């Protein structure tokens with residue numbers, strides 16, 4: 075089963091979010107303001123789940139522009155490939171000057187691999203180098219990012235505990251700075 079995609083409206087409905095409670099935003103914030111919002115602590119909470127956000131976009135829900143801060147998972151779930159690509163994806167992009175310009179000029183579709191690479195760069199920039207990926211049936215279901223290795227390994231252990239018995243479950247921990255695989259469950263034979 076592919077990762078579920080949904081609209082922002084659907085995401086908000088599921089999480090009981092009233093868009094009118096989201097922070098007000100400028101109509102067309104400059105790239106620098108967008109980049110600052112996603113790369114500098116304290117990070118904005120995800121509008122849906124409250125985790126640290128890794129993405130942001132500006133949307134008008136009928137009463138003026140609002141910041142829509144979303145974590146990596148929820149940002150990814152609501153990606154809207156559209157002609158306004160730079161506005162849609164600004165929060166996922168680590169280097170707005172380089173990547174958004176490229177996207178904006180060419181308007182090419184963005185693959186999951188490109189999104190993941192962009193997220194990797196954002197998280198490294200923010201000091202989160204340890205990337206936990208829990209998969210089921212060969213599909214990544216959950217991404218977690220940690221700043222230090224002990225925390226990352228603790229989360230790995232917890233996630234393995236929750237994954238036992240799930241069909242096709244697999245949990246890996248990657249040091250994204252070194253692109254090194256630190257832990258794998260189940261143990262490769």
Ligand SMILES: [Zn+2]
Nearest residue numbers: 120123145148
């Ligand atoms: Zn979230």
